[in-house]
Amino acid sequence: MTEERRFPDYEAKWQKFWASRKQPPSEATTPKSDRDFYILSMFPYPSGKLHFGHALPYTLTDAMARFLRMSGYNVLNPTGWDAFGLPAENAAIEKKIHPAKFTYDNIEQMRAQKHAFGYSFDWEREVFTCKPDYYKWTQWIFLRMLEKGVAYRKKARVNWCTQCHTVLANEQVETIVKNGEEYQACFRCESPVVPREIDAWFLRITDYADRLLQGLDRLGDKWPEKVATQQRFWIGRSEGVEIDFTARLKSEHKLTVFTTRADTTFGVTFVALAPEHPLVEQIIAQADAKTAKRLKEFVTEVLMTSEADRAGGEDKEGINTGFKAVNPLNGQEVPIFVANYVLMYGTGAVMAVPGHDERDHEFAKEYRLPIKQVIRADDTEINIQEAAFTEPGTLVNSDKYDGLTTEAAIRQIAADLKAQGKGCVKVNYKLRDWGISRQRYWGCPIPVVHCPSCDIVPVPDNELPVVLPDDVDFLPTGQSPLTLHKDFQKTRCPKCGRQDARRDTDTMDTFVDSSWYFLRYTDSRNAEQIFDRAKCHHWAPVDLYIGGREHAILHLIYARFYTKFLHDIGLIDFDEPFNRLYAHGLIQGESIKVVNEHMNRYVSADELTQLKRSGKAKDDEITRRIEKMSKSKKNGADPTELVAQYGADALRLTILFLGPADADSVWDNHGIKGPYNFLRRWHDSVLQFAPLVEDLPAKPDAALSPVAKTLRHSAHTLVERATGEFNGRLSLNTVIAKGMELVSDIRAFVTAEKLEGPCKGASDPTLANRHALLEAMDILSRAMAPFAPHTAEETHEAIGGKGSVFDRPWPKVDPEALVLDEIELPVQVNGKVRGTIKLPSQADKATMEKLALENANVQKFVEGKAIQKLIVVPGRIINVVAK
RNA sequence: GCAUGGGUAGCCCAACCGGAAGGAGGCACCUGCCUUAGAAGCAGGACAGUGUGGGUUCGAAUCCCACCCCAUGCACCA
Numbered sequence: 001m002t003e004e005r006r007f008p009d010y011e012a013k014w015q016k017f018w019a020s021r022k023q024p025p026s027e028a029t030t031p032k033s034d035r036d037f038y039i040l041s042m043f044p045y046p047s048g049k050l051h052f053g054h055a056l057p058y059t060l061t062d063a064m065a066r067f068l069r070m071s072g073y074n075v076l077n078p079t080g081w082d083a084f085g086l087p088a089e090n091a092a093i094e095k096k097i098h099p100a101k102f103t104y105d106n107i108e109q110m111r112a113q114k115h116a117f118g119y120s121f122d123w124e125r126e127v128f129t130c131k132p133d134y135y136k137w138t139q140w141i142f143l144r145m146l147e148k149g150v151a152y153r154k155k156a157r158v159n160w161c162t163q164c165h166t167v168l169a170n171e172q173v174e175t176i177v178k179n180g181e182e183y184q185a186c187f188r189c190e191s192p193v194v195p196r197e198i199d200a201w202f203l204r205i206t207d208y209a210d211r212l213l214q215g216l217d218r219l220g221d222k223w224p225e226k227v228a229t230q231q232r233f234w235i236g237r238s239e240g241v242e243i244d245f246t247a248r249l250k251s252e253h254k255l256t257v258f259t260t261r262a263d264t265t266f267g268v269t270f271v272a273l274a275p276e277h278p279l280v281e282q283i284i285a286q287a288d289a290k291t292a293k294r295l296k297e298f299v300t301e302v303l304m305t306s307e308a309d310r311a312g313g314e315d316k317e318g319i320n321t322g323f324k325a326v327n328p329l330n331g332q333e334v335p336i337f338v339a340n341y342v343l344m345y346g347t348g349a350v351m352a353v354p355g356h357d358e359r360d361h362e363f364a365k366e367y368r369l370p371i372k373q374v375i376r377a378d379d380t381e382i383n384i385q386e387a388a389f390t391e392p393g394t395l396v397n398s399d400k401y402d403g404l405t406t407e408a409a410i411r412q413i414a415a416d417l418k419a420q421g422k423g424c425v426k427v428n429y430k431l432r433d434w435g436i437s438r439q440r441y442w443g444c445p446i447p448v449v450h451c452p453s454c455d456i457v458p459v460p461d462n463e464l465p466v467v468l469p470d471d472v473d474f475l476p477t478g479q480s481p482l483t484l485h486k487d488f489q490k491t492r493c494p495k496c497g498r499q500d501a502r503r504d505t506d507t508m509d510t511f512v513d514s515s516w517y518f519l520r521y522t523d524s525r526n527a528e529q530i531f532d533r534a535k536c537h538h539w540a541p542v543d544l545y546i547g548g549r550e551h552a553i554l555h556l557i558y559a560r561f562y563t564k565f566l567h568d569i570g571l572i573d574f575d576e577p578f579n580r581l582y583a584h585g586l587i588q589g590e591s592i593k594v595v596n597e598h599m600n601r602y603v604s605a606d607e608l609t610q611l612k613r614s615g616k617a618k619d620d621e622i623t624r625r626i627e628k629m630s631k632s633k634k635n636g637a638d639p640t641e642l643v644a645q646y647g648a649d650a651l652r653l654t655i656l657f658l659g660p661a662d663a664d665s666v667w668d669n670h671g672i673k674g675p676y677n678f679l680r681r682w683h684d685s686v687l688q689f690a691p692l693v694e695d696l697p698a699k700p701d702a703a704l705s706p707v708a709k710t711l712r713h714s715a716h717t718l719v720e721r722a723t724g725e726f727n728g729r730l731s732l733n734t735v736i737a738k739g740m741e742l743v744s745d746i747r748a749f750v751t752a753e754k755l756e757g758p759c760k761g762a763s764d765p766t767l768a769n770r771h772a773l774l775e776a777m778d779i780l781s782r783a784m785a786p787f788a789p790h791t792a793e794e795t796h797e798a799i800g801g802k803g804s805v806f807d808r809p810w811p812k813v814d815p816e817a818l819v820l821d822e823i824e825l826p827v828q829v830n831g832k833v834r835g836t837i838k839l840p841s842q843a844d845k846a847t848m849e850k851l852a853l854e855n856a857n858v859q860k861f862v863e864g865k866a867i868q869k870l871i872v873v874p875g876r877i878i879n880v881v882a883k
Numbered sequence: 884g885c886a887u888g889g890g891u892a893g894c895c896c897a898a899c900c901g902g903a904a905g906g907a908g909g910c911a912c913c914u915g916c917c918u919u920a921g922a923a924g925c926a927g928g929a930c931a932g933u934g935u936g937g938g939u940u941c942g943a944a945u946c947c948c949a950c951c952c953c954a955u956g957c958a959c960c961a
Contacts, residue, residue: 658895836903
């Protein structure tokens with residue numbers, strides 16, 4: 001494989017050529033037209049190393065962008081850096097490198113890697129979320145939110161990461177199982193998460209819940225169903241009824257519960273409160289000493305575990321408070337419990353109906369509480385003592401509501417309660433407001449000032465940005481370095497002028513930075529405004545957004561929320577940021593674990609070969625698993641190394657050849673050989689055949705030979721398939737396969753037609769064939785250009801192409817070339833293939849029938865039988881039904 | 884448990900708005916040619932009947948029903 005190393009050489013050549021003639025997309029401020037296309041891949045966190053999680057989406061995006069440009073679109077394909085974030089700060093603490101230096105060094109490296117892949121990004125629009133010229137506008141949006149009451153401050157129980165010493169959003173907490181133990185962990189460092197009370201900034205995303213939901217419907221099939229479903233579930237809209245019970249403590253208190261099953265109100269046998277419920281405090285105060293003590297202990301214990309952890313817990317526990325609540329519908333008194341399974345959702349109190357709710361049923365069994373049936377199944381017998389019946393049905397034991405259906409009863413009961421002033425219809429969401437405060441340094445400062453007289457005062461727009469100071473100490477104390485930075489904090493109150501005001505030391509969640517970056521790209525160098533309105537509308541919204549499914553809820557819901565907010569304050573006309581979303585799959589690796597007397601750990605493939613050779617690992621001691629690539633599992637591969645070894649084109653092709661880009665796939669280092677061989681075969685063949693088509697005289701009128709027609713058919717099929725996939729599912733693997741086929745067809749054609757030497761002029765009898773060959777090679781270069789741009793340039797040049805292959809238009813399908821003169825068709829007798837017939841492709845049904853029945857083998861099978869039916873599917877098959 | 888996607892040759896993948904599994908293609912394998920030999924290359928070849936069980940149909944990998952397995956995400960939200 002030594003001599004083939006020339007690929008990387010010509011790759012460098014073309015990369016230089018492209019850089020020298022790069023034309024940025026138009027800066028036009030005209031309204032967006034059909035020919036303007038904004039394609040975007042999610043910008044990366046600059047970890048310093050480009051991995052497969054980047055290489056796949058960028059390769060896909062680049063292929064698409066190149067295809068679109070060749071097809072005549074004015075394409076915007078920017079990139080940038082999601083550059084704030086914890087790793088930089090951790091590096092600062094551990095390695096004493098300033099986060100800024102760490103980040104910019106990483107960016108340098110990754111930028112070089114991106115270039116090596118031959119990606120055609122619009123670099124002149126590059127954004128860095130950590131630069132003041134960007135985060136000035138992140139702060140500016142925050143101030144607008146503050147004005148509108150969308151940003152607010154409240155004391156809140158938050159998820160605290162014990163390792164990162166910071167607050168995490170609910171969405172950033174994962175359930176992790178390690179050594180059989182389940183716990184709530186930080187999505188980034190996997191350390192345990194505990195609850196904590198803290199003053200924090202929130203964004204009122206819940207106000208947008210309904211619109212976020214409706215927007216999903218509008219996006220329709222332009223977004224993957226899976227992502228839309230996940231977001232709907234996350235928003236978790238539920239319609240129900242709030243019902244006012246009366247809690248009888250020493251005095252009477254209103255106790256409101258939320259239920260989606262108001263029809264089961266007659267089945268209530270107890271009321272359960274979340275430990276956080278406001279009434280719990282009073283109950284403890286008024287309960288007898290023994291109960292109060294037990295309650296206090298219980299509440300403390302439950303609150304110690306984080307909310308998510310509580311949900312994961314298996315046993316339902318609770319304490320009977322000794323107090324009763326009155327059911328407003330039937331006046332019945334039921335006991336009030338405080339229970340661990342009740343969340344601070346809705347009102348934090350539930351009316352428990354063990355007969356028709358699984359959770360209440362489980363709890364009732366545990367504490368021997370009555371289980372009452374109030375719903376009857378319409379067709380089956382049910383035993384409510386055994387298991388809860390949670391389906392809708394018909395009401396029983398419910399007084400005047402008996403006989404109503406679930407649906408009707410809910411409506412009726414809600415109306416009756418409302419009339420009595422004891423309830424109302426209510427919509428609840430699982431979605432919570434977005435806590436954005438982080439007690440960290442390397443993030444966007446929150447632009448507010450705390451004044452002893454004026455309380456919270458926004459920093460005036462003309463004082464933005466609030467710049468992150470450089471000179472800070474990084475100590476592993478868990479305290480934000482900004483809280484130790486006296487000069488940063490010390491400021492004058494913008495409102496009253498007091499000198500002893502203090503800047504807020506929180507920074508924003510990095511998801512805030514990435515919630516609007518796609519808009520900044522449209523005018524990324526604008527120092528006066530967040531973006532020019534006209535420029536923004538020339539490109540935005542994004543036509544195609546490409547990224548991983550891991551962002552299905554977090555980033556994508558935040559970005560949609562931000563877009564709606566910016567729409568509401570009149571900045572933009574649209575309120576959905578991404579017209580089409582393409583969620584690419586994950587490239588996984590095969591991990592190998594060896595368990596025997598020598599070891600119990602993951603090994604790399606190379607290591608395994610050695611171990612097997614030395615007899616230290618036997619087949620039955622090896623476990624192979626397909627898993628996400630990770631260092632600890634030793635199943636990673638480094639795309640940059642592979643580019644150095646095989647070239648960018650080979651890696652790009654391999655990545656796209658792995659399978660449909662929206663499916664998960666497994667990386668196999670051997671897999672690169674196929675595409676690599678293809679590139680060489682394509683390149684070598686074109687170089688070998690180029691003299692055959694040099695300086696050809698004009699195409700003669702002579703008819704094409706059948707072989708030449710087959711070649712044209714092959715070439716135009718490639719164009720048809722490529723165009724179809726780019727405009728559709730993006731199963732680019734099939735397009736590459738067709739390209740491989742065309743190379744074989746070209747080689748076969750030259751052999752079959754015995755083409756040799758240069759053309760002998762206009763009278764050369766092979767001239768028509770040579771033109772067919774030239775066309776095929778030309779189409780091959782152009783149709784493969786989006787995938788293997790360097791090789792496409794090289795081969796395009798070899799057959800006399802001037803300039804760049806990307807200056808050529810995307811090839812057009814000649815419909816005539818797709819029609820073959822003669823086709824072969826299978827003939828079935830009673831569903832089994834019994835023969836084939838050859839016939840002109842345009843043959844009519846009668847001819848097909850005639851030829852089919854004349855076939856000797858078919859006759860053999862039909863003999864002695866009566867032909868009952870003839871099914872003729874033009875161009876596909878003929879089936880003879882005979883008995 | 885729920886949601887979404889998926890089970891086709893030793894492996895990856897194609898066909899899946901029903902129509903020949905001469906598998907589109909690739910990896911690995913085998914045979915020739917080339918070579919001093921190997922590697923590479925060139926030409927060719929072998930290998931599955933589509934997770935399981937039913938149904939619809941002239942015809943099912945494709946449509947319908949039930950079940951099994953894998954992947955990913957969410958899981959006490961009343």
